[in-house]
Amino acid sequence: MSQATDDSLVISSDPLHPANLIPELCRSFYNLGWVTGTGGGICIRTGDKVFIAPSGVQKERIEPSHIFVLPFPQPEPSPHTDRVFLRRPALNLKESACTPLFWNSFDLRDAGSCIHTHSQHAVMATLLWTGPVFTISHQEMIKGVRVAGTGHALSYLDTLVLPIIENTPNEEDLKDSMAEAMTKYPDAAGVLVRRHGVYVWGTDWEKAKTQTECLDYLFEIGVKMKLAGLPTVLN
Numbered sequence: 001m002s003q004a005t006d007d008s009l010v011i012s013s014d015p016l017h018p019a020n021l022i023p024e025l026c027r028s029f030y031n032l033g034w035v036t037g038t039g040g041g042i043c044i045r046t047g048d049k050v051f052i053a054p055s056g057v058q059k060e061r062i063e064p065s066h067i068f069v070l071p072f073p074q075p076e077p078s079p080h081t082d083r084v085f086l087r088r089p090a091l092n093l094k095e096s097a098c099t100p101l102f103w104n105s106f107d108l109r110d111a112g113s114c115i116h117t118h119s120q121h122a123v124m125a126t127l128l129w130t131g132p133v134f135t136i137s138h139q140e141m142i143k144g145v146r147v148a149g150t151g152h153a154l155s156y157l158d159t160l161v162l163p164i165i166e167n168t169p170n171e172e173d174l175k176d177s178m179a180e181a182m183t184k185y186p187d188a189a190g191v192l193v194r195r196h197g198v199y200v201w202g203t204d205w206e207k208a209k210t211q212t213e214c215l216d217y218l219f220e221i222g223v224k225m226k227l228a229g230l231p232t233v234l235n
């Protein structure tokens with residue numbers, strides 16, 4: 001495994017540098033209840049570099065020096081190669097267990113950012129929608145979600161459909177079922193994970209963030225509607 005420690009890749013006075021944005025965004029996601037108890041996170045890809053937070057740490061207390069930088073694409077895997085890094089933190093940290101799932105969004109959707117939340121609204125949606133998809137229609141916030149997460153915006157008249165995959169004991173093991181769901185539902189902007197949370201991506205961090213906000217709103221109102229006995233999809 002590479003031991004690169006090039007701090008210039010993560011130390012910048014630019015507040016919009018990914019290594020500054022990830023800690024700032026994780027703090028705001030923590031306050032929304034999306035990344036508490038070390039769960040959840042966000043990654044940002046700028047062309048050929050991917051910026052990823054460490055695993056198992058308080059996500060609201062990450063510092064730029066804790067960020068991993070990986071090349072995109074990764075070199076071809078072989079029995080003798082491991083994940084390749086351009087920069088690893090000096091501290092004894094491991095990259096987020098979400099890394100292979102974030103990679104699905106780059107490989108399959110050419111995303112520039114992917115967000116993983118443990119929002120209770122997402123988890124409740126996966127409990128009340130017991131089948132393979134979450135669906136909702138006739139909600140204004142549907143217009144803030146894009147086809148495939150990276151295409152054009154949905155219309156008020158579109159029904160939002162998001163696949164739900166089953167959880168696994170280890171986050172990494174969700175990679176294949178997430179990829180399968182993305183292939184089966186090519187227009188979906190994210191993938192829900194039952195009893196766990198959601199992955200949402202976009203062309204850049206701004207669009208990943210606003211789509212996650214719209215989807216979280218739709219999960220919350222959908223759950224409330226279902227509990228109130230109201231239909232969530234109208235004809």
Ligand SMILES: CSC[C@@H](O)[C@@H](O)C(=O)COP(=O)(O)O
Nearest residue numbers: 037039040055056096097098171
């Ligand atoms: C409460 S621990 C949750 C983790 O196992 C996992 O689900 C998660 O989302 C975060 O993984 P991490 O490796 O800390 O980035």
Ligand SMILES: [Zn+2]
Nearest residue numbers: 039040171197
């Ligand atoms: Zn998780």
